[in-house]
Amino acid sequence: MNRMFPAPWLSLALWALWLALNLSLSPGNLLLGAALGFAAPLMMRKLRPKRARIRRPGTILRLLLLVGRDVVVSNLVVAWGVLNTRRRPLQSRFVKVPLELRDAHGLATLAMICTVVPGTVWSELALDRSVLLLHVWHLDDEAQFIEHFKSTYERPLMEIFE
Template sequence: MIVLVLILTLTWMALQSSFTLPDLIVGFIVSYGLVTLASRFLSTPFTNGGLGRSRIDNRNYVRLTLKWIAFIGFALWSILKANIDMARIVLFRRVDDIKPGIIAIPLDVKSDAGITVLANLITLTPGTVSLDVSTDRRTIYIHCIDVQDADAVRDDIKQNFERRVMELLP
């Protein structure tokens, strides 16, 4: 349902022809209210939110919405930090010191949506690109522009990215 709220929020902003923070907040509140009021008319895949219930529980919906907002904030923060790191590499490191590499990361996330969100988050973060997911969906292969310690990169992705994705899309 959060996707529906976000789509409605963006539609609200486009119809207002204004992309300011107050319009974003108003659009989000209006969209959230509409989706909450209309939730009993929506089909089960929208209302269960991956929680395994056919009926919507507003407390779980609010909790899930807050988790998605926190996840989006984390993703934006990670992208900002990676941009700063990439700028440091480009401006201050010699080409001989940069060690690109491909790393295999075992996956704990099982759902197609979770794997897709994880792969896209890795690709959106400057300096890393998701290359492939193994056919058994247990390993993701990524390319990093600078791999000083492959285990540290693997642990960082598992502890920060994959853990947060699994909270939303196991």
């Protein structure tokens, strides 16, 4: 079964997405969507990394809550900063964050978190995965930011994936 459907949930999601994008349940769209859902994961099978092993699933909920809190707080900080740029100039910088996290799934999750939280942009990952270059929208204390980033995002991801 795994040879024919290496990613059954992905196949189902692709089929449903095809039908939703076409806004049609015609036999042709049903068949074409099923063919896409069947063929795409087969063709891309070699590109998929090894399966993720989740070590501590309970940590996922805590991480989601922390990211959710940071998204709300960061949105407010960015909005306030935009409104007050004339009174207080921005101090945006590139920050090199040393990483202990090496798992590909953990790094991919960290990249998504950096994309979602306003005020940070994932800029570059060193070839040996030891340093992450982030662009931070407003930064008062670099050491405090690095410690917050590592304790809030990196350590829980290490608990989950390593």
